[in-house]
Amino acid sequence: MTIFIPTPLRPFAAGKDAVEVSAGTIAGALDELTQAHPDLRKHLFTSEGKVRAFVNIYLNDEDVRYLPAKEATEVSPADTLSIIPSIAGGN
């Protein structure tokens, strides 16, 4: 499957905007990604290993938080995973 890397994380993924992985689950895909690019780990996960609160992960068009099996969801080679840091603010 393809993992799309957002602009702010590309410097920690050798400048790539997408990374191909072969894992069978979302958790496995993220693990494969951070094995290949260890500098990404602190940007994606807390020290307890949880996905950071402001990091959204979408399997195709679905928020992984709301999938029944969450990160244990199985994936196929045609799927895409998007990493999207949140956007908010105000005066």
Next chain:
Amino acid sequence: MTVLRVDRTVYDAIRAHGEETYPHECCGALLGRATPEGWWIEASVKAGNTRTDSAHNRYQISPAELVKIEREARRQGLSIAGFYHSHPDHPAQWSQTDLAEAHWLGCSYVITAVAKGKAAITNSFRLAGDTEENKLFEPEPIDVNEPVS
């Protein structure tokens, strides 16, 4: 210091968006290319403000919409280079809320002050630093790229 280069049509569009949504905050994404000087913005995408509970002084873009925006950026061969929002009847300066909720390191955050419904000053701030702990906003000049006549 980086410079944010913005095509004239995009610059005018994001300022007009702030006038359209006044007295609420507008928000959207900036699509562009990296240059040695900073981002060159070639397109903008309007986004909905999901903070309907406090739209006069807060904005938020739904991640589902961001996924679609990023897909569109890729289709155009561009990257999400930053975001814009308006400050209705408030200066075009970043706030502590803006900094706390900014997570796109290396990207540009453009703020337009909208005074009594009219777009006033537009400023850009690049989110510098390389971690959540040392991030900071650095002001960057905006260079409006005029069309070749």
